[in-house]
Amino acid sequence: MKTEHLKYAMSEVPRYTSYPTAAQFGDLDEPQYLQWLGELSADQPISLYVHVPFCHEMCWYCGCHTTIVAGYDRVGAYFKTLMREVELLAAALPFKAKISHLHFGGGTPTILSPEHFGAFMAQLGTHFTFLPGADLAVEMDPRTLTPEIVEALATSGINRASLGVQDFSPHVQANIHRIQPFYIVDRSVKWLRAAGINAINFDLMYGLPYQKPVDVERTVKRALSLEPDRIAMFGYAHVPWFKKHMQVISDDSLPDVFERYTEAQLAADLILQHGYQEIGFDHYAKPDDAMSIAARDGSLKRNFQGYTVDEADIMLGLGASSIGQMPQGYVQNAPKLNEWRETVEAGRLTVMRGLGVSDDDRFIRAAIEKVMTDLALDIEAHCREHDRSLDTLDEVFPKLQELQADGLVILENRQLTVIEPQGRRFLRSIAASFDRYWAPGKSKHSKAV
Numbered sequence: 001m002k003t004e005h006l007k008y009a010m011s012e013v014p015r016y017t018s019y020p021t022a023a024q025f026g027d028l029d030e031p032q033y034l035q036w037l038g039e040l041s042a043d044q045p046i047s048l049y050v051h052v053p054f055c056h057e058m059c060w061y062c063g064c065h066t067t068i069v070a071g072y073d074r075v076g077a078y079f080k081t082l083m084r085e086v087e088l089l090a091a092a093l094p095f096k097a098k099i100s101h102l103h104f105g106g107g108t109p110t111i112l113s114p115e116h117f118g119a120f121m122a123q124l125g126t127h128f129t130f131l132p133g134a135d136l137a138v139e140m141d142p143r144t145l146t147p148e149i150v151e152a153l154a155t156s157g158i159n160r161a162s163l164g165v166q167d168f169s170p171h172v173q174a175n176i177h178r179i180q181p182f183y184i185v186d187r188s189v190k191w192l193r194a195a196g197i198n199a200i201n202f203d204l205m206y207g208l209p210y211q212k213p214v215d216v217e218r219t220v221k222r223a224l225s226l227e228p229d230r231i232a233m234f235g236y237a238h239v240p241w242f243k244k245h246m247q248v249i250s251d252d253s254l255p256d257v258f259e260r261y262t263e264a265q266l267a268a269d270l271i272l273q274h275g276y277q278e279i280g281f282d283h284y285a286k287p288d289d290a291m292s293i294a295a296r297d298g299s300l301k302r303n304f305q306g307y308t309v310d311e312a313d314i315m316l317g318l319g320a321s322s323i324g325q326m327p328q329g330y331v332q333n334a335p336k337l338n339e340w341r342e343t344v345e346a347g348r349l350t351v352m353r354g355l356g357v358s359d360d361d362r363f364i365r366a367a368i369e370k371v372m373t374d375l376a377l378d379i380e381a382h383c384r385e386h387d388r389s390l391d392t393l394d395e396v397f398p399k400l401q402e403l404q405a406d407g408l409v410i411l412e413n414r415q416l417t418v419i420e421p422q423g424r425r426f427l428r429s430i431a432a433s434f435d436r437y438w439a440p441g442k443s444k445h446s447k448a449v
């Protein structure tokens with residue numbers, strides 16, 4: 001990393017899985033959500049997100065919304081409430097929703113028993129219509145995966161598995177409280193493929209405590225040997241003020257920003273040498289994968305799950321803390337398990353926070369999404385498409401010119417192009433130039449690289 005890029009690497013910027021970001025959310029109640037649901041039209045495909053916030057052990061780096069449970073009681077109770085929430089959501093929609101994408105996130109969704117998983121999928125099938133070819137994905141922890149749950153996933157139509165891999169080095173695993181030898185991942189992939197779940201994603205991480213470039217290199221090579229279709233390479237977001245368990249990870253055990261950059265770029269180089277296509281700043285996919293095709297043809301999107309081929313404008317959330325995206329704005333369910341359960345059991349949807357989006361938000365959101373997915377933005381064409389005067393975004397030029405002077409972008413005739421590879425590493429900082437709400441230090445986010 002060049003020293004002139006240090007100021008970007010040190011700054012905290014949003015990941016832009018939404019715009020405006022969740023930092024802008026305020027109070028938003030059920031009547032507002034019901035009104036928005038009532039305004040949706042039957043012909044729009046809908047994407048569903050189901051959050052399962054339980055795990056058996058806490059990984060010390062974990063930034064996800066999860067609770068540690070020893071037995072099954074709380075998971076079983078959660079399942080019952082989720083079943084009820086599906087009925088409430090279906091009843092609030094003026095039509096039977098057509099589902100183009102389904103994503104189970106967590107936590108660890110495969111903590112559900114095979115019977116409960118199957119019953120929940122049947123419940124979704126009763127209340128909604130799955131479109132042919134729908135992408136039905138589940139995040140899973142290889143350490144706790146069993147052939148029985150894999151069987152239940154396959155039987156109920158799941159066709160994509162996203163496995164948390166992180167790092168294969170024993171000393172890194174010890175320092176993140178996640179012991180997961182290679183054979184555990186290897187056998188999980190074999191079980192999944194044998195059951196017909198052939199779309200395999202891996203989550204890897206850099207910037208972990210005591211992780212060195214050589215660990216990243218070894219991890220990436222071993223991960224590639226299993227030929228996943230997609231790889232996400234996440235930079236560890238150390239946010240101990242927000243996630244108290246991260247305080248176990250001392251600051252001096254963490255790679256500095258130069259090392260983080262080296263690790264991210266090393267991983268990129270290795271994965272690209274292996275023939276994968278680079279997607280945005282943290283994803284990779286085989287060249288014939290739908291995500292690579294979307295990146296090439298300009299239809300790649302970004303939503304709360306990160307980079308996606310999901311083109312649905314509507315994502316509805318189920319489960320505590322889940323976030324939904326609608327043409328009118330964003331909504332978030334109650335994050336606290338008790339509150340979420342009591343509200344659903346009283347027959348109400350639990351949306352508590354969110355934000356209505358303005359035309360200007362949509363205009364900026366689309367610009368940020370193009371930068372994050374295409375690594376380029378034809379600013380005049382963008383203004384024309386959104387019925388704005390061609391100089392609407394000229395106010396952003398001083399920031400873009402600074403990025404240009406620092407060798408991250410080219411701005412010529414209102415045409416913005418990200419310079420590879422360094423600009424790709426700082427894509428979030430480039431996107432932040434367009435953000436009307438963000439300012440350095442204004443709200444807490446993770447570091448840009």
Ligand SMILES: C[S@@+](CC[C@H](N)C(=O)[O-])C[C@H]1O[C@@H](n2cnc3c(N)ncnc32)[C@H](O)[C@@H]1O
Nearest residue numbers: 061062063106107139140141164203234236237
């Ligand atoms: C819900 S977990 C995946 C499924 C399962 N719970 C597991 O860990 O295997 C989602 C992914 O987020 C990533 N992640 C979690 N905490 C993170 C953090 N603090 N910074 C960056 N990525 C993180 C990890 O790569 C993890 O696999």
Ligand code: SF4
Nearest residue numbers: 055058059062064107
């Ligand atoms: S990384 Fe996954 S398994 Fe580990 S605590 Fe977080 S959600 Fe649970």
